Amino acid sequence: MFDFMDKHPMLMLGLFLAAFLLYFLIKYLFDKHKGKNSEERRRVLEILKAVIPVEESYVPVYAYWTEHYGKSSKSWYYAMGITDEKLYVVPLHIAGKVIGYDKSFVIHKNSLGKVDSGKAGGSVRYVKLYDQNQKEFLKFEVNEVNTKMDKTMPLNIVQVEEFHAFVKKLDEWKSQ
Amino acid sequence: MEIHANKGKIIVVSLIRFIVLAVFLFGIYASGVDDSVFGKVFFCASVTFALLFILSPLRHLNEVFILAPGKIAFKKKEFTFSDPAEIKWARYKTYFIGTRLRCYKGKEKTGWKEVIFSSFYEMDLTYLKNPHEEFINYYMNGK
Numbered sequence: 502m503f504d505f506m507d508k509h510p511m512l513m514l515g516l517f518l519a520a521f522l523l524y525f526l527i528k529y530l531f532d533k534h535k536g537k538n539s540e541e542r543r544r545v546l547e548i549l550k551a552v553i554p555v556e557e558s559y560v561p562v563y564a565y566w567t568e569h570y571g572k573s574s575k576s577w578y579y580a581m582g583i584t585d586e587k588l589y590v591v592p593l594h595i596a597g598k599v600i601g602y603d604k605s606f607v608i609h610k611n612s613l614g615k616v617d618s619g620k621a622g623g624s625v626r627y628v629k630l631y632d633q634n635q636k637e638f639l640k641f642e643v644n645e646v647n648t649k650m651d652k653t654m655p656l657n658i659v660q661v662e663e664f665h666a667f668v669k670k671l672d673e674w675k676s677q
Numbered sequence: 678m679e680i681h682a683n684k685g686k687i688i689v690v691s692l693i694r695f696i697v698l699a700v701f702l703f704g705i706y707a708s709g710v711d712d713s714v715f716g717k718v719f720f721c722a723s724v725t726f727a728l729l730f731i732l733s734p735l736r737h738l739n740e741v742f743i744l745a746p747g748k749i750a751f752k753k754k755e756f757t758f759s760d761p762a763e764i765k766w767a768r769y770k771t772y773f774i775g776t777r778l779r780c781y782k783g784k785e786k787t788g789w790k791e792v793i794f795s796s797f798y799e800m801d802l803t804y805l806k807n808p809h810e811e812f813i814n815y816y817m818n819g820k
């Protein structure tokens with residue numbers, strides 16, 4: 502065994518890398534499957550239901566933003582619900598498997614100075630919202646597929662249909 | 678609400694430290710301790726340091742983190758708040774020593790003096806049983 506490893510170091514390195522990639526591929530597929538109806542997804546929907554008035558018809562999404570400072574990073578997590586006129590934003594607090602929420606706020610379409618809804622197409626959107634003075638006050642990332650990667654990406658949530666409906670509404674806001 | 682120390686974690690951390698340092702010190706001993714005074718002093722100092730390092734987590738056994746409306750308390754520190762989001766949480770990876778969990782109020786202090794004396798500004802909750810989870814459960818409708 503060790504003799505074989507000594508004779509073929511590059512082959513061993515290749516096998517090691519292949520095993521590593523295979524592990525992450527399997528983990529990604531497993532988490533993606535789980536994310537379609539995960540406990541976290543249900544919890545986010547439950548939080549939005551508790552916060553947004555019942556008469557509102559909204560598109561729910563999970564969004565986040567991470568900033569890196571050297572070796573450390575800081576993340577903000579949100580449950581969001583968008584209607585034709587309003588965006589409900591609920592800051593989430595996540596520790597392990599526990600998801601809590603903080604005071605929510607509502608952004609009215611008319612109060613915005615500018616909407617940057619990111620590059621069209623693809624499965625990720627980087628969104629920036631600006632006030633009437635063109636000052637950025639909220640930025641977030643929305644993904645079709647969110648899988649647990651590390652402590653900064655702690656939830657398995659797959660939201661393909663919601664993602665497309667959400668960005669469609671934001672694009673409409675942008676063009677108005 | 679009171680959150681107590683995670684005794685299992687404290688014992689496991691002490692055991693891991695004991696095993697790692699026992700192997701290290703046995704390596705030094707097996708390779709032969711230098712007969713000179715310096716060699717003996719170095720070996721004794723290493724054993725003393727190892728014992729302190731192994732036993733140091735045990736001092737956290739009686740720690741209690743208190744959650745009350747509008748305030749949290751830990752050891753002699755107390756943070757009051759009107760909104761629980763004022764309390765910030767951070768995890769620090771300290772390589773082979775493990776991950777530290779701490780909380781603070783206001784802006785994170787990152788200057789070198791503040792990092793060295795961080796225990797004056799922050800609560801180090803590393804050895805408690807799920808303090809962040811319990812905080813969210815208690816103040817932020819956690820589930």
